[in-house]
Amino acid sequence: MKQINLRHKVESLLRILVKGTYENLKYRRNHILKTYREKPVEKNLYVSFTTYGPRVHIFEYTVLSILAGSILPEKILIYVPKGFKDLLYAKTDSILLDHLELGIIELIEMEEDLGCHSKYFYAFKAYGDQKDIVICDDDVVYYVDWLKDLIQGKHNHPDFDVFAYKAVQVYRTDDAIEPYDNWFHLTRNQQEGKTLYAEGVGGVLFLKNKLTKEVFNKEVFMKITPKADDVWLWFCTYYNKLNVKYISPKNNTKLLYVIPDSQVVNLWSDNTSLKRNDIYVANCNTYFKEQLNFELMPLIPLAPESHNMNKE
Template sequence: MKLKEYIPAMKAAYRLKKIPLPTLKASTGKLLPLIVTLTSIPSRLGIIDLTIRSLLNQTAKPEKILLWLNEDLRNQIPKKLTDLEGDIFEIRYQTELTCSHRKLIYSLVEFPETTLVTCDDDLIYTNTWLESLYKEHQQHPKSVIANECRMISYDTEGKLLPYKQWKMQKDANLADQKLLPIGYGGVLYPAHSLHGDVTNQSLFLQLTPKADDLWFRMMSFLQGTEVRRAATPSSKPTPIAGSQKISLKKTNVRQDGNREQWQALCDHYNVKL
């Protein structure tokens, strides 16, 4: 974490910790007809309660927040996280996967008719984040909506450029075939917006073992689903202090694993966006 991010992160964490549990866990008021779904890793179990608190502190709460964890972690969950469980927040356990794809895969299987929103486990989200995404969904009910996106890019000869050259998009309300939703900002997936291969574990572990964003983008493309950057993107979420000790960034960005995995997808499906 950069030094300039540390103080805002500590302030945001302090404010969330001061909110009483009954207030956070209350299922009264406006509930949105969607599920927020995410996953985590052992090194973040001590801080993910802050992410969950921020999700429970939304101006309009979801019907459910599902945290998918590996069965091996069942007896390692901190009390400050289990204290948040209730009508809205629930921890569910699975045994097959350890990759980031599980943030969405299991919820797709369990709730195929429900709008799903993914987010990351190392961030604090602003309290209007979810309601803002849902308003965008109401305007474009069949589209995948994202707050943060890159543009998949090629050189003049049609060769895929390194991932670092896939520029972050600043234009709001943008829909483009080459638009790649970036998971940390939150991504909304309407029911039936992804191709049937989306839950094919052997395939996504072969083609995109460390890049769930790329897998889900190809699945939306194959389904013919439009991808849009939000017309009014939410403020960037606040990183939680100490959350980046283990990250896929080194492999996927610095070593350009994202380009390799996207090329593998395009080769397998014989497509080019």
């Protein structure tokens, strides 16, 4: 046990030297907070995410990683449940208190907590017709050119409306969308796909005034996809006739690092291990087909033979 603890300590010390890690970010935090106002800002672009009480000690490092980026958004919008600000102000080691409400960072207590859907719902509703919006998660640190590469992707691919660092190719059989476990992530070696599924954890850029129809129907999404904003946004994206582009990180850079101790509670493991994503996809498939006369499945490519062979 002592050897294992010693190894973890050594690895943690070494990670301080690796840019983009939580340990390196923590080591550089004072410098980041002193210098971020000197960086270029992308006007008319906001970053939005949500967090809650159990992550009051964690989310600040997601913000810090964005501030450490090569280019900054005009605003970082953080949507939180009522009482969250009191938790933050009670912290004696907060690194952001002196920077809240002074410019780029806004902490917004919600009238109604919509869970994971809060990361996009309020930002889209308030600013989606005027600003490009990037949604992300509250438990990771993003690499230095994260936002820059998303913005460059928008300029390089004008025929697309949504840009994602983590994009998944979904396949179907003749009569059904394949189970979530059979989906696979695009990589630098395979960057093209059709009817891609964008995962918010990597950061997803939505162009302004594009995702407008059905996305705000909270009575529906809280019923059929209460813990799967990515699934709801996937159906809404193609219902609005939008196209998703996968953006590959440059120079073999690791896209993100999960913040230590942030995964005690997380939706991803529950949604995947408990097969909830398959249930949520089926719910959306039924709702969009029966209530909106929209079928996503015909837009999804049939699984190739090689894909079927890999499952065997």
